[in-house]
Amino acid sequence: MTGSKPVIGWDIGGAHVKAVLLDADGQVLKVSQQACALWKGLPLLENAITQLLQSWQLSAEACDHVVTMTGELVDLFENRPQGVLAIAATVNRHLPAAHFYQATKETGGAFTTEVGGKASAIASMNWHASAQCLAEALPHSAIVVVDIGSTTCDVTLCEQRQVLPAGWTDAERMQYAGLCYTGVVRTPLMALGPMIAWRGAARHIAAEYFATTADIYRILDELPVNADLADTADGQGKSKLESMRRIARMLGHDMGDAEAANWQSLAMAFKTAQLKLIKNSIQTVTQPLGNRPFTLVGLGAGSFLVSQLADELGMQYFSAAVAVTASEKTLKMDAEVCFPAYAVARLWQQWH
Numbered sequence: 001m002t003g004s005k006p007v008i009g010w011d012i013g014g015a016h017v018k019a020v021l022l023d024a025d026g027q028v029l030k031v032s033q034q035a036c037a038l039w040k041g042l043p044l045l046e047n048a049i050t051q052l053l054q055s056w057q058l059s060a061e062a063c064d065h066v067v068t069m070t071g072e073l074v075d076l077f078e079n080r081p082q083g084v085l086a087i088a089a090t091v092n093r094h095l096p097a098a099h100f101y102q103a104t105k106e107t108g109g110a111f112t113t114e115v116g117g118k119a120s121a122i123a124s125m126n127w128h129a130s131a132q133c134l135a136e137a138l139p140h141s142a143i144v145v146v147d148i149g150s151t152t153c154d155v156t157l158c159e160q161r162q163v164l165p166a167g168w169t170d171a172e173r174m175q176y177a178g179l180c181y182t183g184v185v186r187t188p189l190m191a192l193g194p195m196i197a198w199r200g201a202a203r204h205i206a207a208e209y210f211a212t213t214a215d216i217y218r219i220l221d222e223l224p225v226n227a228d229l230a231d232t233a234d235g236q237g238k239s240k241l242e243s244m245r246r247i248a249r250m251l252g253h254d255m256g257d258a259e260a261a262n263w264q265s266l267a268m269a270f271k272t273a274q275l276k277l278i279k280n281s282i283q284t285v286t287q288p289l290g291n292r293p294f295t296l297v298g299l300g301a302g303s304f305l306v307s308q309l310a311d312e313l314g315m316q317y318f319s320a321a322v323a324v325t326a327s328e329k330t331l332k333m334d335a336e337v338c339f340p341a342y343a344v345a346r347l348w349q350q351w352h
Helices: 043-055 080-094 126-137 170-175 213-219 240-250 260-285 303-313 329-337 339-351
Strands: 007-012 016-022 028-035 064-069 099-104 108-112 142-148 153-159 162-164 195-198 201-204 295-299 316-319
Touching: 007 080, 007 339, 016 043, 016 339, 028 043, 028 329, 028 339, 043 080, 064 080, 064 126, 064 339, 099 126, 099 339, 108 126, 108 339, 126 142, 126 153, 126 162, 126 339, 142 260, 142 303, 153 260, 195 260, 213 240, 213 260, 240 260, 260 303, 295 303, 295 329, 303 316, 329 339
Parallel strands: 007 064, 064 099, 142 295, 295 316
Antiparallel strands: 007 016, 016 028, 099 108, 142 153, 153 162, 195 201
16 A cells, blocks of 8 residues: 655664655655764754755655664664654654654554654664565565675564564674674774684784775775765775775785785685674574575675675575665665665555
């Protein structure tokens, strides 16, 4: 069922604001991802909302607005409930009658305008919205939704169109491998340590914020440019040479100590370490399936890693873009990167 007017789905994170505009028939019209360092203050969120509406030449009243969030985690707030309330208040000042996505074990997913007393059901539920949308869109008996973003990786099992998460809170999902704090842009490379295998030897990784995963995927030509929005570790540029200089420091080297090909091999070594982390999460989450086959569904800025992991695991792979309706391939792929924003917009239309 679709609504009578367009809808914008918003995914408000700690580092980015993502938005997807659907027409009344569920077609993607526009997709946006903006850097928004929410830990620096709520005015940045206000600016992101107003700038997006201006760039799309839309009034807030022209659309329905549905919101999911993870930005309540930033250290601007003392705790999650405070963050949810503050973000919701900011949203409501700019987006009239916004509805917020919530999910609980008892009721599943739903939308609400009343945030008070529901913070735990609203906080960090964008993974559930994506999984719910894909569980309903893909008829396969078992799918594993793997969302690799700039900062985190969510792994969620769905079967018979039901979301079967490895825990409901961030703490539970981190305990049971449903949430892995590793992403393709902002993750410090020291988080992939303390050791790494490179050039036939085990090497200590410096426990310093010298480089991030964006550096390795720039060097390997795999990071989508439109996902490379975060500042670099040293505040310098994003060229391959600058990225090589940063990753060399992780092992105590200067870039001039070896040829560029060696730093490319080091980038591949860091990638291998990250793939191992994500692969372990997938294997842990899928243990309840035993030997039954399942399909990996990839989304997020790091979905290119999911397709590679599917090959390693001998699993069928789908891009989440297959669930997206759009007239242009670029819009489908952009919506895959911003899939939680697409998911809440589509679920809103299907449920109302």
